[in-house]
Amino acid sequence: MSDDYVFEMSWKVRDYECDLQGIVNNAVYMHYLEFTRNEFLNKTGTNLADLHAMGIDIVLARITMALKTPLRPGDEVLSKMKIHKEKIKYVFDQDLFRKSDNKIACKATVELVSVINGKLGNSEVVDNLLLKSNL
Amino acid sequence: MSDDYVFEMSWKVRDYECDLQGIVNNAVYMHYLEFTRNEFLNKTGTNLADLHAMGIDIVLARITMALKTPLRPGDEVLSKMKIHKEKIKYVFDQDLFRKSDNKIACKATVELVSVINGKLGNSEVVDNLLLKSNL
Amino acid sequence: MSDDYVFEMSWKVRDYECDLQGIVNNAVYMHYLEFTRNEFLNKTGTNLADLHAMGIDIVLARITMALKTPLRPGDEVLSKMKIHKEKIKYVFDQDLFRKSDNKIACKATVELVSVINGKLGNSEVVDNLLLKSNL
Amino acid sequence: MSDDYVFEMSWKVRDYECDLQGIVNNAVYMHYLEFTRNEFLNKTGTNLADLHAMGIDIVLARITMALKTPLRPGDEVLSKMKIHKEKIKYVFDQDLFRKSDNKIACKATVELVSVINGKLGNSEVVDNLLLKSNL
Numbered sequence: 001m002s003d004d005y006v007f008e009m010s011w012k013v014r015d016y017e018c019d020l021q022g023i024v025n026n027a028v029y030m031h032y033l034e035f036t037r038n039e040f041l042n043k044t045g046t047n048l049a050d051l052h053a054m055g056i057d058i059v060l061a062r063i064t065m066a067l068k069t070p071l072r073p074g075d076e077v078l079s080k081m082k083i084h085k086e087k088i089k090y091v092f093d094q095d096l097f098r099k100s101d102n103k104i105a106c107k108a109t110v111e112l113v114s115v116i117n118g119k120l121g122n123s124e125v126v127d128n129l130l131l132k133s134n135l
Numbered sequence: 136m137s138d139d140y141v142f143e144m145s146w147k148v149r150d151y152e153c154d155l156q157g158i159v160n161n162a163v164y165m166h167y168l169e170f171t172r173n174e175f176l177n178k179t180g181t182n183l184a185d186l187h188a189m190g191i192d193i194v195l196a197r198i199t200m201a202l203k204t205p206l207r208p209g210d211e212v213l214s215k216m217k218i219h220k221e222k223i224k225y226v227f228d229q230d231l232f233r234k235s236d237n238k239i240a241c242k243a244t245v246e247l248v249s250v251i252n253g254k255l256g257n258s259e260v261v262d263n264l265l266l267k268s269n270l
Numbered sequence: 271m272s273d274d275y276v277f278e279m280s281w282k283v284r285d286y287e288c289d290l291q292g293i294v295n296n297a298v299y300m301h302y303l304e305f306t307r308n309e310f311l312n313k314t315g316t317n318l319a320d321l322h323a324m325g326i327d328i329v330l331a332r333i334t335m336a337l338k339t340p341l342r343p344g345d346e347v348l349s350k351m352k353i354h355k356e357k358i359k360y361v362f363d364q365d366l367f368r369k370s371d372n373k374i375a376c377k378a379t380v381e382l383v384s385v386i387n388g389k390l391g392n393s394e395v396v397d398n399l400l401l402k403s404n405l
Numbered sequence: 406m407s408d409d410y411v412f413e414m415s416w417k418v419r420d421y422e423c424d425l426q427g428i429v430n431n432a433v434y435m436h437y438l439e440f441t442r443n444e445f446l447n448k449t450g451t452n453l454a455d456l457h458a459m460g461i462d463i464v465l466a467r468i469t470m471a472l473k474t475p476l477r478p479g480d481e482v483l484s485k486m487k488i489h490k491e492k493i494k495y496v497f498d499q500d501l502f503r504k505s506d507n508k509i510a511c512k513a514t515v516e517l518v519s520v521i522n523g524k525l526g527n528s529e530v531v532d533n534l535l536l537k538s539n540l
Contacts, residue, residue: 020183020184020187021183021187021192021194023194026165026169026195026198027162027163027165027166027169028162029165030161030162030164030165031162034161034162048155048156049155052155052156057156059156059158059202059205060161060202061201061202062199062200062201062202063161063198063199063200064197064198064199064200065197065198065199065200066196066197067194067195067196067197070194
């Protein structure tokens with residue numbers, strides 16, 4: 001993988017993800033981005049349910065998302081991500097491409113934070129899982 | 136309505152909108168924001184299906200969303216929005232509050248553009264509908 | 271309320287609930303039915319999260335659903351339900367109407383069961399909540 | 406493929422498909438079933454958008470669905486289907502299995518009908534696509 005991406009995966013647009021306008025509904029992009037992050041987390045051995053049981057939730061604090069080329073039924077989506085830490089935030093740079101022509105469909109920056117027993121915090125456990133992994 | 140908000144509405148969180156973490160799923164906030172904009176559009180007499188039939192789609196180009204206080208099952212959501220135009224973009228400033236204590240749950244800036252017969256464009260029809268309305 | 275319905279509520283179709291065909295997506299009807307049951311449960315004082323914490327989950331075992339008139343953006347939905355018990359099953363008869371002309375949109379029979387500490391069971395707590403209520 | 410199944414596919418449960426109870430939300434099963442049918446349709450060369458443009462919609466008339474074993478985050482789903490025609494209805498027998506132990510998760514019978522220019526009808530085009538295919 002080039003361009004510093006640390007993880008990528010792909011899947012096919014499902015018809016029910018498209019709305020009246022015949023294109024993937026805006027909210028579905030957030031599902032796509034979340035789905036990618038979670039697959040990445042799985043690869044690093046991070047289990048959100050286990051963390052939740054430990055009192056740690058990794059929650060979305062802020063997202064910026066630009067939609068470029070609309071995705072349609074049948075399109076293959078290629079999803080790539082980078083990750084780095086800024087203070088207590090885990091910043092995911094995530095790009096979704098339409099696989100057929102490699103056009104960028106969605107460009108997002110997603111900031112996640114650890115909430116430990118209900119309070120914003122810094123978790124070494126999460127650091128080790130997310131940042132020191134060599135997939 | 137104070138603070139320059141031009142439209143507001145409220146509804147109750149539905150259980151199925153909550154995920155494993157017991158809180159409203161991130162993607163649902165985009166549904167909430169879209170739902171609010173569409174109700175506003177309805178109030179202004181804008182019909183997305185009619186516009187689509189005329190070859191005009193109002194599509195989301197960019198969104199920035201900060202999630203502050205998580206919403207939970209049973210919470211009442213109060214949604215407020217402002218709108219202004221920047222060049223060809225319609226910029227919606229949208230805030231979602233937890234009604235019980237007026238805490239901000241989600242703060243978003245959403246940029247929409249008109250796509251006319253498949254091309255980015257400037258539509259007077261849409262301008263008249265969105266900007267000159269006095270609700 | 272006539273016809274033995276014990277609970278009814280109404281809401282408006284949200285655009286994002288509609289799919290490519292311009293009508294409310296099939297899966298959304300299950301959300302509508304679930305949403306109605308949960309509002310009924312709330313009215314009876316049943317809290318699913320509390321029950322879950324007590325080791326009791328009320329889960330869907332079986333559903334039969336006939337879709338009659340498609341619902342579209344802007345339609346008001348009127349949802350009505352009856353409930354009775356058959357052995358260990360709680361049977362909900364649920365009807366969704368298009369409010370404007372009272373046409374039936376969806377006719378469903380939904381069977382729910384109590385799962386107590388992971389095993390199918392019979393819960394007096396749930397019986398008392400669901401069946402003995404006079405709303 | 407044994408047991409008269411004419412089509413099968415598999416995928417992984419996505420976290421956002423799970424709800425408060427930690428299991429795949431009931432409505433998501435309808436998405437899974439629809440997703441499988443649509444992939445089957447694609448394989449037979451059926452394009453729902455094209456048919457819609459020809460005035461033909463294949464719509465769900467009735468579904469019976471029994472939920473057996475709950476699916477959880479990370480589970481692989483194996484989806485299998487059969488199809489036959491009864492008068493004007495296309496009847497899909499659909500089974501969803503948890504791949505790890507081949508336990509049945511969902512057993513459904515789904516009846517679809519052709520709506521031609523807004524009226525219930527019988528379409529040879531659809532017959533040829535759905536029934537005479539040898540995948």
